[in-house]
Amino acid sequence: MGILQTLFGDDAAVLYERDFQLLLLASLSSPLGASVVSPILEGLTGPLGVSSARAGLLMAVFTAPAIVLIPLVGVLSDRVGRKPVLTGGLLLFGLAGLAVTLTTDFRSVLGLRFLQGVGYTGIAPVLITSVGDIFADDADAEASAQGLRFTAVGVSLTVFPVLSGALVVLAWQYPFYLYGLAVPTALVVWALFEEPTAADAVGPNGADAGHADDADKPVRDGSTRALLSLTTHPRVAATLVGRAVPSFLWFVFLTYNSVVVVRFLGGSAGVAGLLVAAASVASSVSSTQSGRITAAFDTRVVPMFASTTAIGAGVLALVFAPSTLVAGVGVVFAGAGFGLGLTLYRSALTGSAPVELRGGLVSLGESAGRLGSTVAPVLTGAVVAVAAPTLGPVDSVRWGVVGVVAAAVLVGVVSVAVVDRFDAPARSRAGTSTAD
Structure with a gap:
């Protein structure tokens, strides 16, 4: 752990937590909604038959659902658990993005982008919350983990816009295939991610022993x-x-x-x-x-x-x-x-x-x-x-x-x-x- 400790200090150990590694993997998908489309908006005007101004709606309809839905999805994740919401969000985000390649009807593309925006609301907020769940008993480690998760987002923001700009030269649909990353990620998260249980949430001294019957259940x-x-x-x-x-x-x-x-x-x-x-x-x-x-x-x-x-x-x-x-x-x-x-x-x-x-x-x-x-x-x-x-x-x-x-x-x-x-x-x- 020498190199990691040099880079990130004593809290580098968070990188060896498997559930956190899965959250980092999912974090690669979370910023793609804007970063894949932004560099290619002008190139979409021809295939979709719209002006540059109307093409800008592809960004607006993606961001709009989050303002209203994120709080509702957050409450849902508290009730049914983080994993179902995160998995569903990744699947909807990825599949809706891939479906854009199947049509040139602008209204249909807007609808699919809206669905991607709905899917996004089940990704980024749940990732942030899940990091807090995992490291609830160590504030410094939690801050480091949030920072490292944001670094994964930064890597995605650096790499995928470049790929998108290169792929659009080949065909306008190709950048949208990048959204396919979210689909296998969803399957991996569903298979391997383990939510912290109520017993994990109360800390090492078992302060909430009165809830022993619920100790193996995610808190929701x-x-x-x-x-x-x-x-x-x-x-x-x-x-x-x-x-x-x-x-x-x-x-x-x-x-x-x-x-x-x-x-x-x-x-x-x-x-x-x-x-x-x-x-x-x-x-x-x-x-x-x-x-x-x-x-x-x-x-x-x-x-x-x-x-x-x-x-x-x-x-x-x-x-x-x-x-x-x-x-x-x-x-x-x-x-x-x-x-x-x-x-x-x-x-x-x-x-x-x-x-x-x-x-x-x-x-x-x-x-x-x-x-x-x-x-x-x-x-x-x-x-x-x-x-x-x-x-x-x-x-x-x-x-x-x-x-x-x-x-x-x-x-x-x-x-x-x-x-x-x-x-x-x-x-x-x-x-x-x-x-x-």
Whole structure:
């Protein structure tokens, strides 16, 4: 374990947990919904007989279901178990993606993309929750595991867009065959994944011995009323609000990266792609170090605050960069802050709920993130449009981005301050608190 320990510290042992390895495998599929289609949208206009604007709906119909369905799927995973939901999500996601190759009717493709979006809601949130289940008794190991899972996502985000762009040259259908990865993954998860049982959830000292009759059953007795009550706790509510901030800032970057590189700096789309890749690598690297970083502080508040300001500063460095080199430095800061911040917020949510409510709370967090991702380009575009007649095309983008980034960072800072102010709610099964 020498090399792994050098890279990831004492918590490298999490990589030898079989169930966690299965979650890493499933994590390769979770980001494919956007990353496979985004690079080939323009190439789909001909085969599907639509304009570029209408082709963009292929992204919108995929992301839309998550805002509403993720919380419901989270509650479902608490009730029926993680494995059935994860397996079903992977199968629906993969099969719907493969089915796109069978038609050129745009409405049918939109419907299949919508089904993929439904399938996605059973993948990413359940993966995050399951990591929390496995490492419920070790907060540092859980933070490291969440970071390593995010690294697997980063690897997928680096590799599959390149494959998609290469395959579309051969035929427009070929990139959609990449979704086939989710199908065998679902079968492997169903055959080998073992959910933590109620006995596992109570910790090493058997604090919940009174539930011995249920010790061999996955915990799945969360209630909607209890979940809603949990979200009214100030610390939990602030964490949910703060969870939207990294996603919001990240999508501001993704939306305006190419505008800055091509229009302001005279670069190419290829250069813009390299900056996205650099940010993704920085995000992956920082997420792997989340366990070490949290262990270095008495509280998670400091790294949470630092991650939020790093993303904001990185985005501002991009839009005001005098050269692509400076822009590259900015996006590395943004990526590093995003990877760390996303991991810390997800870990904070998994640690704020008893095991029977964890899936529902994590799913609410993911919905908050999706909401931030959806609002970011719309809000920023509206601000830029309003400012354009007065400031001109360049300064309207720069100062419009400044305005929305400053507002988002302020929301993030206030959220972190509230998290620091209040202790975590009691965790009913473990009988412990996760106060930092």
